[in-house]
Amino acid sequence: MSALSILLVGASLLGSSVAAGSYSISAATASSEASELTVSSHVLELSRKTSAKGYNARSAAFLLGMSRASKITVSNHTSILESLFIGEEFATNITFGTETFESIVDTGSSDTWVVESGFECVDVETSAPETEAYCDFGPVYNVTDSFQQIPDENFNITYGDGEFLTGVVGYETVTLAGITVNQTVALVNYAAWEGDNTTSGLIGLAYPALTSAYAGTDPTLDNSATGEQIQYSPIFKTMYTDGLVSPLFSLAILRDISGDSGYLALGGLPPVNISGDFTSTPILITNIEGYLETYDFYTINIDGITIDGRTERGSSGATQYIVDSGTTLNYFPTRIADAVNDAFVPPAIYDEDEGAYIVDCSATPPSLGIVINGTTFYTNPLDMILLAGTDEAGDDVCITGIDDGGSDAAEDVYILGDTFQKNVVTVFDVGAAELQFAAREYYPSNDPVKA
Numbered sequence: 001m002s003a004l005s006i007l008l009v010g011a012s013l014l015g016s017s018v019a020a021g022s023y024s025i026s027a028a029t030a031s032s033e034a035s036e037l038t039v040s041s042h043v044l045e046l047s048r049k050t051s052a053k054g055y056n057a058r059s060a061a062f063l064l065g066m067s068r069a070s071k072i073t074v075s076n077h078t079s080i081l082e083s084l085f086i087g088e089e090f091a092t093n094i095t096f097g098t099e100t101f102e103s104i105v106d107t108g109s110s111d112t113w114v115v116e117s118g119f120e121c122v123d124v125e126t127s128a129p130e131t132e133a134y135c136d137f138g139p140v141y142n143v144t145d146s147f148q149q150i151p152d153e154n155f156n157i158t159y160g161d162g163e164f165l166t167g168v169v170g171y172e173t174v175t176l177a178g179i180t181v182n183q184t185v186a187l188v189n190y191a192a193w194e195g196d197n198t199t200s201g202l203i204g205l206a207y208p209a210l211t212s213a214y215a216g217t218d219p220t221l222d223n224s225a226t227g228e229q230i231q232y233s234p235i236f237k238t239m240y241t242d243g244l245v246s247p248l249f250s251l252a253i254l255r256d257i258s259g260d261s262g263y264l265a266l267g268g269l270p271p272v273n274i275s276g277d278f279t280s281t282p283i284l285i286t287n288i289e290g291y292l293e294t295y296d297f298y299t300i301n302i303d304g305i306t307i308d309g310r311t312e313r314g315s316s317g318a319t320q321y322i323v324d325s326g327t328t329l330n331y332f333p334t335r336i337a338d339a340v341n342d343a344f345v346p347p348a349i350y351d352e353d354e355g356a357y358i359v360d361c362s363a364t365p366p367s368l369g370i371v372i373n374g375t376t377f378y379t380n381p382l383d384m385i386l387l388a389g390t391d392e393a394g395d396d397v398c399i400t401g402i403d404d405g406g407s408d409a410a411e412d413v414y415i416l417g418d419t420f421q422k423n424v425v426t427v428f429d430v431g432a433a434e435l436q437f438a439a440r441e442y443y444p445s446n447d448p449v450k451a
């Protein structure tokens with residue numbers, strides 16, 4: 001996650017790649033010292049195992065024996081987000097024992113981890129040893145008695161951009177947004193990571209199916225007969241099963257890149273104004289490769305995508321999207337990504353090397369709408385162009401907020417990243433197994449006629 005890479009933190013998938021990403025800013029206000037644009041290409045290959053059953057949408061209320069709160073109110077447990085890399089990723093404070101760290105907020109993975117002192121840093125591409133500075137973490141965690149290691153388990157995760165980590169697993173007293181739990185966490189002692197000099201870890205808010213603890217102490221044997229996955233309760237599940245908060249959280253990501261850059265609100269809504277009602281849609285039980293058919297990512301079906309008022313649909317029923325705060329860009333099926341990018345004036349051109357669509361920083365973006373359960377959520381034009389860096393001549397290089405998520409196939413899963421999320425409040429209603437979206441009030445160009 002060097003300053004110019006499109007961040008691919010979010011979703012994780014062992015042995016495969018998933019996306020995570022970057023996010024957008026107003027080209028006019030952005031600045032960056034970095035000089036080279038490095039974006040992994042074709043990062044998104046989130047394929048769902050085809051099975052006779054396909055996916056189901058089932059109520060978690062049924063599974064969990066919980067019923068949905070009748071009215072969601074503003075949360076008393078809100079944590080302010082900070083924007084890093086000019087809005088490519090979002091972090092908040094989390095306390096392990098008595099040590100507080102800024103950590104990336106990720107709805108596309110499930111482990112909460114922090115890097116520990118004395119960790120080994122390696123090159124992301126080659127695994128060659130590097131100095132700690134290469135990994136560019138914030139402060140390291142100094143192990144104290146409050147951490148209780150679980151013997152004979154290890155942690156091993158690979159994120160969508162190729163970054164990978166291993167470490168130990170244990171219990172720690174963890175506080176997030178004012179709620180304290182005894183939580184299973186990972187301490188990272190081996191890292192192939194390109195950090196931001198601020199964050200020390202990550203807060204994974206997805207389902208237990210994606211947790212990355214394994215039997216044994218040798219990570220190279222993970223996913224083998226002697227290194228089976230050992231699922232555990234991720235931090236938010238621990239909080240609501242302990243009865244400390246109702247089983248939903250919400251996220252409002254702001255496009256502001258300084259000061260408060262958003263809110264993670266546990267048990268209720270964030271303190272932002274919305275316009276209109278919430279639209280809900282079931283969280284899908286999926287069968288993404290490598291995992292059992294269960295809740296894993298926050299996956300939903302969308303009805304379609306509108307480009308300047310005309311509706312596009314995945315050509316073979318490709319409608320499954322994960323809602324991932326750890327992914328900067330939106331990843332659409334190739335044909336739709338091409339259509340959106342072609343509708344910029346002048347058109348954005350896909351660049352293999354950059355793995356993104358390069359666009360004139362002062363281009364006019366098309367009106368983009370994501371249709372969810374009959375409601376169209378428009379994307380502010382400001383979120384459609386990201387400053388990615390500067391070229392050799394010192395000129396700004398911009399990319400679009402929409403990237404190519406791969407073949408337009410029914411078994412593929414695409415991503416609604418921060419490009420989308422900056423325009424809505426998302427309620428992750430785990431108890432009801434629904435995501436709820438409401439447009440945010442203060443974005444004046446939500447109206448496609450004005451955009």
Ligand SMILES: *[C@@H]1O[C@H](CO)[C@@H](O)[C@H](O)[C@H]1NC(C)=O
Pocket residue numbers: 073074075076267268
């Ligand atoms: C916030 O706290 C107030 C006062 O304790 C309580 O009445 C209210 O239900 C709480 N709201 C939420 C969403 O927990």
Ligand SMILES: *[C@@H]1O[C@H](CO)[C@@H](O)[C@H](O)[C@H]1NC(C)=O
Pocket residue numbers: 080081082091092093100102
């Ligand atoms: C995290 O805590 C530090 C120290 O209290 C504070 O300076 C910083 O603003 C906090 N960050 C966020 C995002 O709240």
Ligand SMILES: *[C@@H]1O[C@H](CO)[C@@H](O)[C@H](O)[C@H]1NC(C)=O
Pocket residue numbers: 099100117139140141142
């Ligand atoms: C851990 O110890 C190191 C070295 O003493 C220190 O630099 C670092 O700030 C400590 N970490 C925290 C979170 O206090």
Ligand SMILES: *[C@@H]1O[C@H](CO)[C@@H](O)[C@H](O)[C@H]1NC(C)=O
Pocket residue numbers: 148171173182183
């Ligand atoms: C946390 O939970 C584990 C497992 O139940 C337990 O062994 C440990 O003592 C607990 N730690 C604290 C501080 O309560």
Ligand SMILES: *[C@@H]1O[C@H](CO)[C@@H](O)[C@H](O)[C@H]1NC(C)=O
Pocket residue numbers: 197
């Ligand atoms: C990283 O952060 C430290 C502590 O805040 C600061 O002293 C250092 O200059 C930063 N390094 C870079 C490369 O920004």
Ligand SMILES: *[C@@H]1O[C@H](CO)[C@@H](O)[C@H](O)[C@H]1NC(C)=O
Pocket residue numbers: 014015156157164165166218219220221222223
């Ligand atoms: C993580 O697990 C995979 C198997 O799932 C293994 O191939 C890999 O070597 C492990 N990572 C490390 C750094 O040991």
Ligand SMILES: *[C@@H]1O[C@H](CO)[C@@H](O)[C@H](O)[C@H]1NC(C)=O
Pocket residue numbers: 271272273442
């Ligand atoms: C929300 O709307 C109210 C009433 O218009 C306004 O006073 C308030 O400042 C707005 N809050 C935010 C966070 O924009």
Ligand SMILES: *[C@@H]1O[C@H](CO)[C@@H](O)[C@H](O)[C@H]1NC(C)=O
Pocket residue numbers: 280281282373
């Ligand atoms: C649409 O919303 C209604 C009302 O909340 C809900 O019952 C239905 O399952 C939703 N359908 C889809 C496809 O999201």
